[in-house]
Every structure is written in structure tokens, then in C-alpha cells.
Amino acid sequence: MPTPSALLGEQAVANRTALKTVHKVVTCWSHDLCKDALLNMTSHNLMSLPVYKDKEQTTLVGCVDMIDMVAMVIKMHDGTKGFPSALRYAQEMQEWKELIVQQAMHQKKQKAVTMEEGGTFASVVRLLIDNHVHRVLVQNSDGGLVDIITQSDVVNALHENLNRVDLAYLNRKISQFACIEECDHAPFVVDKNAMAIEAFHIINDHNVSAVPVVDKEDGNKLLGTISVRDIRTLSNDGDFPKVLYVHTAEAFCAKLHARVDTKAPLAASLQLHNTFRDAVELLHKYKIHRVWICDKEFKVIHVLSLYNILTEAVDR
Structure with a gap:
């Protein structure tokens, strides 16, 4: 019976992306409002979005995720915690409406971890571990973004074949x-x-x-x-x-x-x-x-x- 690593090495990333060709990867651009990016995450049940420099989607600048959003909420709280309650909520809500994605992106996430779709889930795991990230962006031969594979996706892939594992x-x-x-x-x-x-x-x-x-x-x-x-x-x-x-x-x-x-x-x-x-x-x-x-x-x-x-x- 194979080890988990060997089992994941049998599973090609391209097989997964082929099943998702009818679904476009949800992205945002650096000057989108945080509230709109968060709405996008919510409506598509996502924890992160790849971020492009502009609407032409020619330059990928990284990812923004829910941890970034929490950091912005805390930053607003620290700046307004001396206010009376009603004013605090009003001030924070106004600040939230004006924040853009570029302000929220953590410096460490401003360089996305990418791979070509010809790899396997084992190579995804190696990238996730070596870079200590939650997700890897998958690009085709033209550099286009075709998929995002997360830690959850890998564990789910492992679960599908759990009875085969050593x-x-x-x-x-x-x-x-x-x-x-x-x-x-x-x-x-x-x-x-x-x-x-x-x-x-x-x-x-x-x-x-x-x-x-x-x-x-x-x-x-x-x-x-x-x-x-x-x-x-x-x-x-x-x-x-x-x-x-x-x-x-x-x-x-x-x-x-x-x-x-x-x-x-x-x-x-x-x-x-x-x-x-x-x-x-x-x-x-x-x-x-x-x-x-x-x-x-x-x-x-x-x-x-x-x-x-x-x-x-x-x-x-």
C-alpha cells in the first residue's frame, strides 16, 4: 500500500484543472475595495483571492486572504478604541468602506507561490510546506491562472483515497x-x-x-x-x-x-x-x-x- 506522499504523486494537477475549465478563477485587482473583495470571497465561499496589479490582469502581485482582512479590522479597532462606542462603530465602518486591497495585503503575500499545471499533488505539498503558505496558484503554459490548490484541497484528495494508504x-x-x-x-x-x-x-x-x-x-x-x-x-x-x-x-x-x-x-x-x-x-x-x-x-x-x-x- 502506498504512503500518502506516493499516493499524492499519482494524482496529476492537470486532471483537476481539466474538470474546472468551465469555472473561471475568481480574482481581484490591487485597487479594488476590501469590502468588495470580501463580498467576492463570501459569495464564492473562498478564503483568498489572487490579486492583479490592474484590470488587464497582466501582472500578478500576490494574494489577499481572510487573515489580511482580520488584520485590517484590528488596525481600525486600535485606531478608534478611545472613541465613545457609537462614534467608534461609525468611524470604523467609514474606514472599512474606503480601504483598498493593496492596503490589506501582507508583505509576505505580495509574491504568489505558483506552479505549472503539469505537476502532481505531491509537488503541490512540497511547495506548501517549503513556503509555509496556504495555497499554490496554478498557471498554464501561457502564464494564465487556471486553478488554486489549497491545503484543504490536498487533504481532500488524500481523503478520497484514504483506504489505499499504508x-x-x-x-x-x-x-x-x-x-x-x-x-x-x-x-x-x-x-x-x-x-x-x-x-x-x-x-x-x-x-x-x-x-x-x-x-x-x-x-x-x-x-x-x-x-x-x-x-x-x-x-x-x-x-x-x-x-x-x-x-x-x-x-x-x-x-x-x-x-x-x-x-x-x-x-x-x-x-x-x-x-x-x-x-x-x-x-x-x-x-x-x-x-x-x-x-x-x-x-x-x-x-x-x-x-x-x-x-x-x-x-x-
Whole structure:
């Protein structure tokens, strides 16, 4: 039975892009408004957009993603937090309406990681790991953008052929993963009673995509998750950005989970005795980007991300 890396090496990127020829890759340009770019992400259920210098789409300058959007929200908050509440919300909303994509793009994302469509999913994984990025842009022989392959896409490709994977990989316990054995710090968390905006401060300050909502008085017992995707979900609501200030982290999670378009649980978790197979199946089932690792009392002790799954699959 093949290793995960060998299995991904059998899957050609061109086969995937051929199935998507009727779908145009959604992009934006550097002077688009952030609110319009975010609307594009929301309507197409995307986490990022390739950014071109101009509308002619001749010069690709990078990608803008949800982490960039959160950073802009936090920047606005820091600039207005001394204002009385009503003025703060009005000022932030006005600033948000005027921001352009070029202002939001993180410097590290101003050079997109690209590949030709003749490669395999194994070569995609190598690019994702070596460049520590969430996505690779696929170009045809003329330099045209034909696809975007994300960490989620690779894990889903692995899931489609999971029963073919070497059992030595599938049954490997999470406790044996390199990211667990070598981790020297606890996950960043937000207390259930903190305001939701504080969760996004933690996300921005530590350059992570999500934080677990915990009960700190109960030893960091897991209650929910707040992620950058939530900004995409709520940005078109009438009470944005006010919702970030008036709800506790726990209430914010409940508000999101009450929406009809929510399929994932408040927080997805596994324990150290669970396996590689368990992690891949859970990530695929709920279309999520990380799983919290808890002890027997459901207290958060680690985080397992899509990136960790890819490195575990390839770097052994």
C-alpha cells in the first residue's frame, strides 16, 4: 500500500484543472475595495483571492486572504478604541468602506507561490510546506491562472483515497506526530467571557487562523472556535463591526452556530490516542482547517492544523 506522499504523486494537477475549465478563477485587482473583495470571497465561499496589479490582469502581485482582512479590522479597532462606542462603530465602518486591497495585503503575500499545471499533488505539498503558505496558484503554459490548490484541497484528495494508504500512516497516533512531540508552548486561547474582538486580536498578534474559546476557570475546557472565516460570514450583517464588541467570545460562537449555513460543531476536537485517519476524516467531514487536541476532560492541550497533516504525511 502506498504512503500518502506516493499516493499524492499519482494524482496529476492537470486532471483537476481539466474538470474546472468551465469555472473561471475568481480574482481581484490591487485597487479594488476590501469590502468588495470580501463580498467576492463570501459569495464564492473562498478564503483568498489572487490579486492583479490592474484590470488587464497582466501582472500578478500576490494574494489577499481572510487573515489580511482580520488584520485590517484590528488596525481600525486600535485606531478608534478611545472613541465613545457609537462614534467608534461609525468611524470604523467609514474606514472599512474606503480601504483598498493593496492596503490589506501582507508583505509576505505580495509574491504568489505558483506552479505549472503539469505537476502532481505531491509537488503541490512540497511547495506548501517549503513556503509555509496556504495555497499554490496554478498557471498554464501561457502564464494564465487556471486553478488554486489549497491545503484543504490536498487533504481532500488524500481523503478520497484514504483506504489505499499504508496502514503504518493511517494508524499513527496523534501523540506521535512531530508537531505534538516538538511543541514547546500551549495553544493560544481566548476566554469565554472576553469580547469577540479580543479573539481577533489574538489571531492577528500571533498570526494564526483561529483560537479556541475556553473556560479558563475550568482549566481551558473547550467551548467553541473563533476563526478568520467568521469575518467573512458576518461582514455583510447590519451589526458589523459592532457585533465584535457587544458579544462575548462564547456568545459570538453561539450566534454563528445558530446560522442555517453552519454545519460544523462549535468546536471539533480529538485526543492524543486518535490517529492520522481520524484527523483526516474529521477535517474533511466538517471542511475545517484545524482540530483542537484535548485531554480526557476536554481541556485544550494542542492544535492540529491542515499544515501539520501535510507535513506528517510527507516529511517522515
